[in-house]
Amino acid sequence: MDPSGRFDFAAAYDELNPGRDDHLFYRSLADEAGATRVLDLGCGTGTLTRALAAPGRAAVGIDPDASMLGVAREQPGAALVDWRLGHSDRADTGSADFAVVTGHAAQVFRDDEEWARALADLHRALVPGGVLAFESRNPAARAWEGWTRAETLRFAGPVEFWHETAWVSLPLVAYDTLTRDPRTGAETSDRDILAFREAAALVRSLEDAGFSVIHEYGDWQRATPAADSPEIILVAQRP
Ligand SMILES: C[S@@+](CC[C@H](N)C(=O)[O-])C[C@H]1O[C@@H](n2cnc3c(N)ncnc32)[C@H](O)[C@@H]1O
Incomplete structure (x- = not known):
């Protein structure tokens, strides 16, 4: 951050x-x-x-x-x-x-x-x-179903980083990229849309x-x- x-x-x-x-x-x-x-x-x-x-x-x-x-x-x-x-x-x-x-x-x-x-x-x-x-x-592999905090959580230094699917309307899928800094509690969220x-x-x-x-x-x-x-x-x- x-x-x-x-x-x-x-x-x-x-x-x-x-x-x-x-x-x-x-x-x-x-x-x-x-x-x-x-x-x-x-x-x-x-x-x-x-x-x-x-x-x-x-x-x-x-x-x-x-x-x-x-x-x-x-x-x-x-x-x-x-x-x-x-x-x-x-x-x-x-x-x-x-x-x-x-x-x-x-x-x-x-x-x-x-x-x-x-x-x-x-x-x-x-x-x-x-x-x-x-x-x-x-699209048939439905990668977005795995875009949950549990399955995507990783770390940038101490900062937690993960993805969550927001909505699916094929061929478009929206997902959020979320971060949380456990030292300060600061959180961010950004939405992206991809074409499958x-x-x-x-x-x-x-x-x-x-x-x-x-x-x-x-x-x-x-x-x-x-x-x-x-x-x-x-x-x-x-x-
Ligand atoms: C997930 S990153 C992939 C970066 C790199 N190719 C790699 O393999 O790691 C997607 C990249 O596409 C770029 N991008 C977004 N819109 C674009 C556009 N209209 N034309 C070209 N690149 C674009 C983003 O800025 C970002 O750097």
Whole structure:
């Protein structure tokens, strides 16, 4: 908590989200694709962006949240990344051969037109043959049913942090992120709304934007999608 009682979500983000299997998946995918110019839309604190950047591989991280990007810029290796504050329109045309939208950031585009605009910008940013990969939680796995204090409680230092589902009106799900500092009793609550799109809708949105889907997986170990897979992981190509 800062002195005004506000919880600094950006500063705590990486501590609250350790051990990311998705990072291993996206790093392998970038290697397999022979990526040399990477674009990470909704990069947040940029942990994956920095892991993808390397000598001989340029990386651009775009995010509209100045606090998240502020944390990203302070991390070791941050100088290897071109950080951009803003939305998908900040991506340069033909600037990337590999693009990702990770940490379920694809679900923050709750309006279909907004999602279509982001996909159009990603298509424009990729060179022909370029690869786009992202994931979205499978609505059939009903992840929101586990968003209770009992199942999500974790700690940022001494501060309790948890999620609670507020309402479900598919494809939209609203949930609250709550914190409580036991030292002061200070509490915060923020509401977010996510889109839980079906796989078919996601594939259609990619095709409408001019992509061809080349792989679909149900989890980070690349399982074939099943009805109750936790994730819808899509790998698409700009022809
Ligand atoms: C859950 S975080 C994921 C961050 C990071 N990709 C990761 O894997 O940890 C979602 C991110 O999406 C960003 N975001 C929200 N709206 C966005 C938009 N319209 N375009 C791009 N990014 C957006 C947020 O600022 C936030 O950093």
